[in-house]
Amino acid sequence: MDPNGQSPAVPRGTTANREARAKEILSKDTKKVPEFQYQKLMNETARNWDLFYKRNTTNFFKDRHWTDREFPELRPSGGEKSSKKLLELGCGVGNFLYPLLDINQELFIYACDLSTRAVDFVKADPKYAEGRCKAFVCDITKSPLTDSIPAESLDLISALFVLSAVPPANMSASIENLKTVLKPGGIVLFRDYGLYDAAQLRFKPGSKMDENFYVRQDGTFSYFFSTERLEELFKVAGFEVLENQYVVKTVVNRKRDLSMERVFVQARFRKM
Template sequence: MNRLTSPSSARLAPRLAYAASQSARVAWFLGQYMMAARIGRRITGPPRTTPPGGRPVPGTRAILEELRALLARDLANIEAGYYRLPHDLMPDPRRLLTDAAAFFRDVPEVSRRRRDHAAVEVRANPPPGSGGLPAYYRQNFHYQTGGYLTEESARLYDHQVEVLFGGGADAMRRQVLVPIFEHLKTRRSTDCRLLDVAAGTGRFLTFVKDNHPRLPVTALDLSPAYLREARRNLAPWARSSALVQAAAEAIPLATGSQDIVTCIYLFHELPPKIRAQAAAEMARVLKPGGILVFMDSVQYGDNPMMDGLIDRFPQSFHEPFYAHYARDDLPVLFAAAGLRLRETSLAYMSKLLVLEKTDP
């Protein structure tokens, strides 16, 4: 066999493309994080060297080692065939620059809210159409302008999250694709249904549709603005994608109608009572034998090195329910809803749970 056509050579080009793109991605977003922190300190003053819980925060080198491990896992999953090499490894430079400019325009306002502990501006001045939404939702989560309630916020959200995670947010989300692949490999995707709870801008569902284009999906979210962004992102698959405005604790879908439910980065933003209701609702809409693939922040003790970041996060990014979430017993919570934990793993700053709907 010619060396140029050998399996090892065939893998080399995608590996190089992945390595180059992800290195550039981390440098781009991590650089913005550092610059934004420097701008913010001019407004808020220097942060504490030790967070409120007394545990040290890991340094940049330790964080980069964790991120490097995530990217290695991501590439290994691609090479194992769990999901495709992302089509947007090299995003449109114009969009990158436009989003970065918008992000930095908002940094002083975010920093002002952090300094003044002004976290409910959207409740005092509600955007159109937001008045009937739950009070726990009408907040400036992350101190971001508009909370989750405006077109501007929806447009900027994915960029903000990538800055927060130093370019690792998409790679964390892609870990959810592995149990989806395993669940679908013995089933016809056209016969199955997937519900993404708190779908936001629909970015994760674009990963699903890239890999399972014939799988019918539903994006559920409370924010009309974010659902409009999701509609734009899912436009190539509009015929097999539905959008529903609703709360996770009151899903307007039939009992036993879904084969897969996904829920990514929602529970740390829910009050404890609502968290339990949402778990029960996700279990209700699953078929027996269906799976919930759940991803959210790491919790205390998952990776002790991260415990100092867990201490600091609620103060730095206005997360009023995060401290309770960080200590919540998720397997017990889901077991009470009729979901059995099948597996759990860590991915950088997130944890992944795969849970199965037990027979009624």
């Protein structure tokens, strides 16, 4: 999700000067959220996501039909039927869950979210079937996933645009939490906002919580990952890096004669 109410997109320069230009823009943003406001936002994280889903219901995010193309592990085996178990972090209202259940009959999917309202939307969907999925509320920064999922029982975990909503100080503990429910050899599939993404460059002064960590106008958070920082987080937790790269996409607004570069990080990590 892009931040709300931001200044116009920054026109795209050449690929060669993108990083230098981004550093220059970010170097001017030195104002951080005051400490009292920082703590208030930390304490109201779940509430702000509930309010987000109250406003937008099931209409904000598009269904993710691209995931099996980017991550072959999500595709059906094509051979003798085998059962795999997956956990989707930050399931929202089911935009990943239901398209994947449609294309892969071999998967059982656990789906969790910080927002009670979002999980209620998932369960209210006519496609929700307890024989194929289980949705539950969980704050992965605080609550053990083993309260809802047997230890070391999962083949896969998807973390798509979810760890960016976790405060940097809580990321290591969150990854350790994932590790408890993943089988040895199990894989975390990761995609999220990358360093110098256009969304990062468009935050207004006063939105910065910490280095590369921002608050949107609706009180939700967004962190922008470097591949180096992401690799460090997972390696320290005992994961092997299978893939870790930037994905850069140019988005063109022809009406405004502007283009901007969206930068994402896509990665796969295997539990050793």
